Amino acid sequence: MKKSTILIIGCLISFTLTAQDTGEPLPVWQEGEMEIHHIFTGGGESVFCIFPDGTTLLIDAGDIGPHIDPRQTKTSPNDSKQPGEWLARYITNRIDFKNNKKIDYAFLTHFHADHMGGVYENSEKTRNGGDYYLSGITEVYEHAPFSKIIDRDWPSYHYPNPNKTNAIDNYKKFLEWNNKNNKLTAENFIPGTNKQFVLVNSPEKYPGFEIRNIVSNGEVWTGKGEKTKQVFPKGEAVSENKRSCGIKISYGDFDYFNGGDLAGHLSFGMEAWKDIETPVGKALGIVEVCEANHHAWIDAMNENFLNSVKPQIIVMQINHITHFNLSTMNRMANKKLNPNLKHIIPTNIPEISRAYIGVDQLKKVTGDGGHVVIKVMPEGKQYFVCLLTTKDESYKIKSILGPYKCNKK
Template identity: 20%
Template sequence: MTSRAAKSVLLLLAVAALCFAPLQLPAQSHAPLQIYFIDVEGGQSTLFVTPEHKSLLIDTGWPGNESRDANRIVAAAKDAGLQRIDYVLLTHNHVDHTGGVPQLVAKIPVGTFIDHGPNRETTDKTTVDVAAAYQKVLAEGHYGHLVPKVGDTLPIPGLQVKVVSSDGNLIAQPLPGAGQPNPFCAQSEQRPADQTENARSLGVVISFHKLRILDLGDLTWDKEMELMCPNNKVGHIDLLVVSHHGWDHSSSPALVYAITPRVAIMDNGATKGGSTSTLKIINKTPGLEDLWQLHYSEEGGPENNVDEVRIANVHGQDSGHYFKVAAYGNGGFDVFNSRTGATKKYPAK
């Protein structure tokens, strides 16, 4: 056999080996989505970290307090192994949601900000000042900036984040699988239209494979009724971030009962949110397995607060305890209470 023929035979053998070799596919990741419910004392700040370490922070808590809230957000980010936060979504321009932006960017790099557009509550000085401070950060930094419309999907790798409310507008068509008549509209009174930034909240449904999470910021009762009546446009939710810190200006039966959450988490403070009427509504939700509270509600009292094992911060000194959810693609999830060190599992159904 000539040298050229030998090389041809070897080449054919190599090609055959490649053709019949077992196909090596990358292993599917079973790592969870991590969700930190950070204690910002009755404000909101929730950090989502995907298995690929892409991150979304919803709201930044309060300003002041020697950067207390920014420090707690950064501590959560470091616990998750982050060096930066890719996206910061600001639901609306109130001080307990957007006020912490300047302190946050001084402590950790941020990629892109997402908001509903200009501040609409121009008669309240605190809100005007908070919005101006945020706009100054945008103007002076090198940040991306998105102003999505309802129905848009946000570009968060590893998550599907669908905008269902923004700047007073709501989705007109039901999300896939939703659209059924809502029998709980009749149990929810009609209320006057809210005129504050709360009604402008940028609300999202977050899907991680089979798991669905709802966060509507401080969207008010009147807007919930528009969203959910006469037909349920949202559908079933596994994990509900209780709107408006559990204040009684939100959380209508038309919303809470219709979405049938398995678990609800309330980012209330001791004396902010956690209204008695809201606690009663949520605890009567059909199919609800548990409510978790970031704080014991002084208003709710012992008859309406949940068991202390599901409260991050009870009576006494401010300690900044948080909840951490590990959410799995099959729809199951775990809730860890940093105060007790205990985890409760909610297996996939």
């Protein structure tokens, strides 16, 4: 396709979005676009991506279990289904254009329930014949299968110590059964490479697209070739959150970062090596959009990371009232640290958080919650942000932000 034709298509799509009345469904994906959906189910974190050639990637699929803690967000749009099934329904709606409805890649940033699911008293057994329960990632697969899954510790699940939780045992049974019976493949995440997540349909059309593996288990890309450096001292105990995997998705001039629950804001007296965000930020450089590390909790989004990455948009994935933290909010909103900032956008604002944060602090965020969709135009020179309703499955637009120009590389 000629460059002039691509530019014309981009202008037409841009007009459609800017002219789109709120209350209408999000326009369907078109080849050449990239979409990044931060999906709110109330049960944890999940991001679904459609790349320019139609390749698809699911990042995490959380399920924190029955709503028994008033500090947790409720299942959305309602509790008639579990979060994994709501995610699958969202995804299958969005990929209606595909003949093969399989998701190409699934990726777990780390092994916590709000990112992968667990095993609960209300968890049902799979109906496909395996001996495992449905929650989070396993429940998504039940309704919307994927071809490959990548995580930080396949196949042993022994690093740095044997992981013997019910959730991991269930996940291993899921992998084993579906590998044998449904040809599901699994891989260990490889820090530094740009060859693990690749376009599967028409890669030759989009030479400006890349996914770079930035970090996993404290091993951080140096920015040179595929070289990495281990940040954590050998033998030191490190939390699961800080072992999170992180990737940078690039399309033209547009860059996006998702690093699961990485953290780096240190309390007084903590060893400097426990700050994983600072070396990750240096490796990343400036991005247009960043999902807030560790849901913007008190231990994440430190000053060095924000000053290195300088995102225009920060998306907060919220499933607990503590994900609204005043000190973290002040860091993220500080334009001396990040002069590029345009919006901090939460997927949900719990009522208890509204009372705690207060009116003046709430002015630092944009919108009152929703599925947060980043829609990148062909060639990756500009993008929009769309907030969709979470009250039902209409996927209607609540508001449109942009278009925003990407930083030239």
